[in-house]
Amino acid sequence: MAGRIVRVASGQGFWGDWQEAPKLQVRSGDIDYLMLDYLAEITMSILQKQRVKNPAAGYARDFVPLMLDLAPELVEGGVRVVTNAGGVNPAACRDALVAGLADVKTTRPLRIAIVTGDDLMDRLGDLLDAGHELRNMETGAPLSDIRDRVYSANAYIGMEPILEALGQGADIIVTGRSTDTALTYGPLVHEFGWAHDDWDRIAAGVVAGHINECGAQAAGGNTLFDWQGVDLAIPGYPIIEATADGSFVVTKHPGLGGRVTWTSVTEQLVYEMGDPADYITPDCVADFGTVTVADLGGDRVRVSGVTGGPRTDLLKVSIAYHDGFKATGSLTYAGPDALAKARRADEVLRARLDRAGLVFDEIRTEFVGAGACLGLEPGPSAADLPEVGLRVGVRAPDRTPVEAFTREIAPLILAGPPSVTGFAGGRPRVQEVMAYWPALIDRTAVESELRVEVSDA
Amino acid sequence: MKVPLSRIAFARSGDKGDTANVGVIALAPEAYEHLVNQVTPERVRAHFAGVCRGDVERFELPNLSALNFLLHESLGGGGTVSLMLDAQGKTFGAGILALEVEVPEDVVAVCDRVVAGEIPGRPPGEE
Numbered sequence: 001m002a003g004r005i006v007r008v009a010s011g012q013g014f015w016g017d018w019q020e021a022p023k024l025q026v027r028s029g030d031i032d033y034l035m036l037d038y039l040a041e042i043t044m045s046i047l048q049k050q051r052v053k054n055p056a057a058g059y060a061r062d063f064v065p066l067m068l069d070l071a072p073e074l075v076e077g078g079v080r081v082v083t084n085a086g087g088v089n090p091a092a093c094r095d096a097l098v099a100g101l102a103d104v105k106t107t108r109p110l111r112i113a114i115v116t117g118d119d120l121m122d123r124l125g126d127l128l129d130a131g132h133e134l135r136n137m138e139t140g141a142p143l144s145d146i147r148d149r150v151y152s153a154n155a156y157i158g159m160e161p162i163l164e165a166l167g168q169g170a171d172i173i174v175t176g177r178s179t180d181t182a183l184t185y186g187p188l189v190h191e192f193g194w195a196h197d198d199w200d201r202i203a204a205g206v207v208a209g210h211i212n213e214c215g216a217q218a219a220g221g222n223t224l225f226d227w228q229g230v231d232l233a234i235p236g237y238p239i240i241e242a243t244a245d246g247s248f249v250v251t252k253h254p255g256l257g258g259r260v261t262w263t264s265v266t267e268q269l270v271y272e273m274g275d276p277a278d279y280i281t282p283d284c285v286a287d288f289g290t291v292t293v294a295d296l297g298g299d300r301v302r303v304s305g306v307t308g309g310p311r312t313d314l315l316k317v318s319i320a321y322h323d324g325f326k327a328t329g330s331l332t333y334a335g336p337d338a339l340a341k342a343r344r345a346d347e348v349l350r351a352r353l354d355r356a357g358l359v360f361d362e363i364r365t366e367f368v369g370a371g372a373c374l375g376l377e378p379g380p381s382a383a384d385l386p387e388v389g390l391r392v393g394v395r396a397p398d399r400t401p402v403e404a405f406t407r408e409i410a411p412l413i414l415a416g417p418p419s420v421t422g423f424a425g426g427r428p429r430v431q432e433v434m435a436y437w438p439a440l441i442d443r444t445a446v447e448s449e450l451r452v453e454v455s456d457a
Numbered sequence: 458m459k460v461p462l463s464r465i466a467f468a469r470s471g472d473k474g475d476t477a478n479v480g481v482i483a484l485a486p487e488a489y490e491h492l493v494n495q496v497t498p499e500r501v502r503a504h505f506a507g508v509c510r511g512d513v514e515r516f517e518l519p520n521l522s523a524l525n526f527l528l529h530e531s532l533g534g535g536g537t538v539s540l541m542l543d544a545q546g547k548t549f550g551a552g553i554l555a556l557e558v559e560v561p562e563d564v565v566a567v568c569d570r571v572v573a574g575e576i577p578g579r580p581p582g583e584e
Binding site (some may be wrong): 028032041042089114118138222223224225226249262263266267268269270272273274275276277288289291293294295296297300301304305323326328362364366368371372373374376377391393394431433434435436438 | 467468469470471472473474475478480481482485492505506507508516518519520521523525527533534535536537538540541542548549550551552554572577578579580581582583584
């Protein structure tokens with residue numbers, strides 16, 4: 001590979017990922033950018049719930065102490081951070097960061113940028129009035145069907161605000177619902193000055209972003225191929241070493257665990273894939289059918305040949321809406337006849353729910369240890385299992401029957417089949433169901449509202 | 458010879474709403490055509506009959522010697538609606554590898570050598 005190399009390191013693959021990973025990325029070798037992805041489909045509604053309770057919440061809280069810890073080294077090493085840790089409240093995240101940095105000694109102030117405008121919650125009424133129907137991409141139903149139950153609504157935004165922030169010299173860029181992959185390809189477009197209609201190169205950046213966005217998963221985490229052979233105690237997370245032509249090498253810092261091979265990279269390439277020829281992002285449509293993967297050895301995998309097509313006129317909108325309540329209760333039955341005991345307990349429980357006249361949208365029983373993951377019918381060998389977990393879940397539009405269900409699990413201990421244990425956790429918790437409503441919107445309706453704010457701390 | 462799919466392939470699975478995706482990757486390029494011939498959408502749907510309520514779509518990725526399956530309506534509604542233990546289809550990748558396939562003995566032998574680390578699974582690349 002000839003020419004200048006830009007290194008974009010992955011430090012978090014979701015909110016709750018290993019906190020040491022980003023520190024190891026900064027401290028174990030040279031990198032230029034650290035990308036931290038905190039947001040999954042469901043995360044936005046959780047953050048929204050927190051903001052409703054507390055106007056200063058609604059972002060990935062772990063991110064602030066992490067930055068305070070790393071700040072002097074970011075300045076020293078010239079490492080810039082791009083993250084969607086802002087969740088539904090990037091301004092509050094920035095405020096906490098600025099306040100915390102006041103007590104951290106750095107050789108120069110850090111420039112922090114936030115990106116806002118992806119949050120459509122306060123604009124929903126206006127958007128619907130203006131004719132944006134926000135129909136469910138899967139069912140075709142208009143948003144007006146569930147309008148009064150909407151909890152959060154955010155557009156997946158692309159690279160433009162990230163490029164603007166980088167252009168203004170930001171060291172830390174905090175966005176809301178930026179597309180995961182843009183946290184990686186934004187820095188690459190900035191560094192290499194790729195034209196915004198250079199679809200092949202941007203698509204290559206998207207593939208790099210797809211590899212980076214799930215943390216350790218591209219570097220030996222969760223790998224099925226030779227999983228016993230990977231040391232995952234202190235894993236190195238993936239690092240993209242990109243060149244101006246769009247090709248890149250996936251690697252990790254030497255001296256850390258994990259493993260980067262054609263197998264680890266290919267497993268991640270097919271993760272959460274839809275139609276590979278039609279991988280839609282806000283900035284291009286990438287064709288994963290053109291990706292070439294070559295294993296160079298020594299934890300280095302070369303990815304090249306990616307092509308892409310023009311971006312679409314639409315952005316995806318991720319909407320979460322309240323859709324009833326659910327609860328799940330679990331008990332463990334020991335052998336002999338563990339499965340038979342668990343089955344009898346399920347019958348007893350259902351008879352009591354019937355007698356109480358409780359009505360649910362769904363009752364689901366699973367026998368953990370006897371094929372629950374794939375919904376398999378337990379075979380003859382299941383009769384000999386030393387123990388079986390009984391897991392029963394219910395869902396209903398109202399809280400009342402779900403609440404009543406949670407009181408019917410514990411009685412099974414004394415008034416049910418024998419050899420039962422595993423009730424240390426207490427009564428099951430009633431959970432609010434947040435359903436997911438994917439929609440599309442004319443991109444101009446969102447992009448006119450995107451803002452980048454810069455402050456020094 | 459009849460072997461479980463795990464002898465010639467490995468896999469990873471994930472979710473998008475109520476749809477599970479299962480990517481199946483040939484251990485060696487020689488095994489890819491057997492994936493294409495044997496691991497049909499119909500067989501995959503039957504294999505996941507316990508969870509899959511919708512259609513199964515298949516996409517071919519000859520560049521990666523891989524297939525991508527979309528199992529629609531397979532996650533109990535998806536997201537937080539689902540009451541399933543595996544509401545994200547995380548274990549479906551391992552699950553598909555139990556599917557039985559008919560593969561020539563020499564192809565299985567090549568895949569075994571890849572797993573043993575005796576030969577690379579893909580042509581080695583250059584820096």
